[in-house]
Amino acid sequence: xxxLVTPQTKLLIQGITGEFGARHTRLSLDYGxxxxxGVTPGKGGQxxxxxxxxxxxFNSVADAARATGATVSAIFxxxxxxxxxxxxxxxxxxxxxxxxxxxxxxxxxxRVKHAxxxxxxxxxxxxxxxxxTPGTGPDSSGxxxxxxxxxxxxxxxxVGVVSRSGTLTYEAVFQLxxxxxxxxxxxxxGGDPVNGTSHLDVIKLFNAxxxxxxxxxxxxxxxxxxxxxxxxxxxxxQKPVAGFIxxxxxxxxxxxxxxxAIVGGAEDTAAAKIxxxxxxxxxxxxxxxxxxxxLLRAAKAKGVTLA
Amino acid sequence: xxxxxxxxxxxxxxxxxxxxKGAAAxxxxxxxxxxxxxxxxxxxxxxxxxxxxxxxxxxxxxxKGGVKFCKTKADARxxxxxxxxxxxxxxxxGPAGRKVQTIYFTVASDIKKEYYLAILLDRASSKPVIxxxxxxxxxxxxxxxxxxxxxxxxxxxxxxxxxxFQVRELIFKLGFTGNEAKNAGKLIRNLYTMYWETDAxxxxxxxxxxxxxxxxxxLDGKVSFxxxxxxxxxxxxxxxxxxxxxxxxxxxxxxxxxYIALDGNIxxxxxxxxxxxxxxxxxxxxxxxxxxxxxxxxxASKDQVIxxxxxxxxxxxxxxxxxxxxxxxxxxxxIATGIVAAVKEVGLQLPLVVRLEGNNVAAGKATLAASxxxxxxxxxxxxxxxxxxxxxxx
Numbered sequence: 045x046x047x048l049v050t051p052q053t054k055l056l057i058q059g060i061t062g063e064f065g066a067r068h069t070r071l072s073l074d075y076g077x078x079x080x081x082g083v084t085p086g087k088g089g090q091x092x093x094x095x096x097x098x099x100x101x102f103n104s105v106a107d108a109a110r111a112t113g114a115t116v117s118a119i120f121x122x123x124x125x126x127x128x129x130x131x132x133x134x135x136x137x138x139x140x141x142x143x144x145x146x147x148x149x150x151x152x153x154x155r156v157k158h159a160x161x162x163x164x165x166x167x168x169x170x171x172x173x174x175x176x177t178p179g180t181g182p183d184s185s186g187x188x189x190x191x192x193x194x195x196x197x198x199x200x201x202x203v204g205v206v207s208r209s210g211t212l213t214y215e216a217v218f219q220l221x222x223x224x225x226x227x228x229x230x231x232x233x234g235g236d237p238v239n240g241t242s243h244l245d246v247i248k249l250f251n252a253x254x255x256x257x258x259x260x261x262x263x264x265x266x267x268x269x270x271x272x273x274x275x276x277x278x279x280x281x282q283k284p285v286a287g288f289i290x291x292x293x294x295x296x297x298x299x300x301x302x303x304x305a306i307v308g309g310a311e312d313t314a315a316a317k318i319x320x321x322x323x324x325x326x327x328x329x330x331x332x333x334x335x336x337x338x339l340l341r342a343a344k345a346k347g348v349t350l351a
Numbered sequence: 352x353x354x355x356x357x358x359x360x361x362x363x364x365x366x367x368x369x370x371x372k373g374a375a376a377x378x379x380x381x382x383x384x385x386x387x388x389x390x391x392x393x394x395x396x397x398x399x400x401x402x403x404x405x406x407x408x409x410x411x412x413x414x415k416g417g418v419k420f421c422k423t424k425a426d427a428r429x430x431x432x433x434x435x436x437x438x439x440x441x442x443x444x445g446p447a448g449r450k451v452q453t454i455y456f457t458v459a460s461d462i463k464k465e466y467y468l469a470i471l472l473d474r475a476s477s478k479p480v481i482x483x484x485x486x487x488x489x490x491x492x493x494x495x496x497x498x499x500x501x502x503x504x505x506x507x508x509x510x511x512x513x514x515x516f517q518v519r520e521l522i523f524k525l526g527f528t529g530n531e532a533k534n535a536g537k538l539i540r541n542l543y544t545m546y547w548e549t550d551a552x553x554x555x556x557x558x559x560x561x562x563x564x565x566x567x568x569x570l571d572g573k574v575s576f577x578x579x580x581x582x583x584x585x586x587x588x589x590x591x592x593x594x595x596x597x598x599x600x601x602x603x604x605x606x607x608x609x610y611i612a613l614d615g616n617i618x619x620x621x622x623x624x625x626x627x628x629x630x631x632x633x634x635x636x637x638x639x640x641x642x643x644x645x646x647x648x649x650x651a652s653k654d655q656v657i658x659x660x661x662x663x664x665x666x667x668x669x670x671x672x673x674x675x676x677x678x679x680x681x682x683x684x685x686i687a688t689g690i691v692a693a694v695k696e697v698g699l700q701l702p703l704v705v706r707l708e709g710n711n712v713a714a715g716k717a718t719l720a721a722s723x724x725x726x727x728x729x730x731x732x733x734x735x736x737x738x739x740x741x742x743x744x745x
Contacts (some may be wrong), residue, residue, distance in 0.1 A: 288629070
């Protein structure tokens with residue numbers, strides 16, 4: 045079993061009629077993802093049509109979920125309205141809300157995260173590339189692609205990938221697929237300082253998933269989420285794990301594109317995180333070109349087959 | 352977004368956080384008017400730049416101290432004349448320093464004791480945290496390292512807000528009693544309201560002081576805001592001082608490029624923040640030094656690539672360029688066409704290594720090869736980084 049989503053997962057898209065949302069809905073449909081509904085307030089009753097697909101549009105997430113059985117939402121709504129869109133998913137009792145939107149005010153996310161405590165809805169993101177469980181068709185089609193990742197670079201297999209950064213995730217996935225190593229699920233948790241699902245949450249899911257044989261964890265400077273995950277891995281995870289931390293050359297106090305990627309103290313530098321990775325038995329990728337090879341080294345040391 | 356101390360103090364006053372009486376001036380004429388609004392007596396003269404370490408800084412003409420105590424207003428006027436339009440170098444400005452374009456005068460306060468107070472996001476709990484210490488007026492990082500027991504933290508419930516018992520807890524821990532306790536409690540509550548209502552990223556008061564008369568005042572103020580929330584605070588967005596920002600970074604933001612200048616000589620142009628950071632890292636790993644962080648975003652249109660090349664080439668330290676694009680959704684051939692057009696338009700003479708990967712990469716590489724440009728193709732990030740480092744060293 046992959047984690048979080050399967051090719052059967054019924055997906056709804058919030059912001060399906062916006063340019064960004066529409067574009068990626070088409071790509072997900074082409075990939076074979078089960079997109080069952082769209083939500084754009086005021087456009088309920090219309091349809092989103094693409095390549096023979098006719099996706100009904102609803103005024104609210106609750107309406108869409110009730111009518112179609114959708115359990116997961118991909119959120120493409122603009123930043124000022126995104127926090128509200130996330131809460132709407134929680135109210136509708138969805139299993140997972142994947143917030144792709146970049147640029148949500150931190151205060152909004154502080155409030156949303158607090159309001160979602162105790163809710164059954166898991167939040168992924170915001171400011172994330174989404175999640176992909178590759179399919180078994182040509183170029184991994186037939187899988188579940190939620191968000192903005194390129195579907196074709198994937199391959200169905202046994203490696204779990206978790207990352208804060210979109211393009212670095214693609215880089216890791218591309219390296220794996222080029223070496224004929226497939227993935228169970230690839231998860232982007234997002235680059236913001238306040239996000240939903242953490243590195244550790246995803247690592248726990250991969251650890252419990254029998255189909256996942258090895259894990260690549262990609263982190264950045266800022267915060268201590270990678271350190272928390274690494275310590276848990278040391279105590280609880282027998283699977284081979286490779287890690288990479290971006291931002292070794294980033295100057296202190298400067299925000300590097302992601303709102304969360306900023307060095308604040310001694311503990312959240314790349315050097316500090318890499319030291320903890322090593323101490324916790326995680327094979328460190330020396331450069332981003334080395335991510336797949338690092339996992340191969342870790343797998344070899346543990347006698348685990350990845351392909 | 353950062354603001355100046357004098358702007359922060361004005362916001363403090365608006366939210367009921369007491370500050371010493373002060374006045375700002377941007378021109379020689381305004382210096383006199385600003386001083387005229389203050390009472391005669393000991394006066395502080397404070398250079399307004401977006402960098403710390405002002406007091407211990409030195410001006411490029413040798414004049415020492417960007418923050419000065421003056422016994423009289425006449426002294427303050429003379430000192431301010433030496434600071435205004437002079438360039439101040441502090442530990443945070445880098446050797447080039449910053450031109451002082453605003454002077455802030457304040458009435459010099461009698462200080463009984465100095466404290467530290469800040470409000471920011473606690474990433475671990477995703478809630479606001481108030482940090483306070485009895486050790487004010489010094490580097491808080493040093494206090495946290497040497498005497499962590501003297502740092503007090505209160506995590507605030509974002510739904511309920513700052514509770515009275517939490518304010519009392521801080522007051523007791525800081526050792527305030529009587530009238531001081533009452534004044535400090537009010538100040539902390541008001542500062543929290545300001546932090547929350549203005550979407551501040553951080554509010555720092557160092558030092559917070561008590562006076563012999565029992566007043567509690569914010570003697571300094573450092574405030575930054577969440578850029579993503581500025582759309583709902585036009586009055587705060589208006590406080591932005593472009594003089595304090597790198598002109599190349601301002602130009603980049605017009606094209607939705609995220610650019611940060613660094614000290615090295617290998618420029619990079621990358622799509623995605625994580626990939627851009629790790630491109631800088633891999634340049635350094637192979638012995639080079641990155642000249643910048645530049646994220647062109649997910650799209651990387653031709654116009655953006657042209658703008659990016661122009662910005663990169665505006666940095667005279669740059670001796671070579673590394674383009675690293677992972678074209679996930681974007682067609683690599685579209686990106687390659689943009690690169691070729693950009694290189695031709697700017698008349699690039701420097702070594703250029705391009706690493707393209709992803710969608711329709713074969714066509715993209717063919718376009719680069721057929722362009723007749725003197726560029727080098729890199730297969731992996733490691734290969735590309737090694738090639739540009741070698742070319743720049745040659």
